[in-house]
Amino acid sequence: MSYSGECACGSVRLKVSGDPLGTRQCWCRQCQKIAAGGPTHNAIFKAEDVEITGVLAENGWTAASGNTLTFHFCPSCGTQVFGQSSARMHLKTVRFGMLGADSGLAPQMIIWTDDAPAWAQFDPALERWPQQPPAPPPADAD
Template sequence: MSYTGRCACGVISLEFLAKPIATRQCWCRQCQQIAAGGPTQNAIFKNDHVSIQGTLASCQWTAASGNTLTFHFCPSCGTQVYAQSSARMYLKTVRFGVIDEPHGLKPEMVIWTEDAPAWAQIDPTLEAWPQQPPPPPPAKS
């Protein structure tokens, strides 16, 4: 299974050479800030399964987990492309929005539910974590 993707203006393009290790919806405050108040929807890939063409900009901050998060985005249009945690530099957490449709991906887990606003609608059929869950298991190459 492979996927392709691009930012809103098309300056950044991506190719994914395998299925994601996991998919998650994140309600942490930082994700709410970059997602206009809602959660982010993310697919987690091993670094060597993601090929990116184009030059990304980045910014960093310390997350509630205590890890340093680096967010990579298109410097032309601002589209969030992926994030990386200092605790798991071998993974890229890619935003669903940059993956070309129809990708068929959907969240398998909801994280940082304790930060979700009272009006948030969290799917009760999904595994949910009040904070950061353990990292996904390593995928076979």
């Protein structure tokens, strides 16, 4: 499978040449801040499968785990492109909004529900984690 997309202004483009290792909706406080109060929606890909063209800006913070989480975004329009943990540099967590509308991706689980506001609603069909779940299993080597 392949995926592609661009930021709101078209300055940053993305191509992904593999399937996601997992998809998640994240309610951690940092994600709420970068997503205007709601969760982020993310697809986790092997870093080598993700090709990005255009200039990115980045910012980071120290997570509860002690790892540095860095988010990358278009400096012109602010579109979130991907996030990456210092503990998992082999993975890129691509924001759904960066992918084409026809990507067909949907969250498989909801994480950091302990940080969600009281008004948040969770799909009862999805697996839920009160905080950080284990990393997705590695993809089979082809």
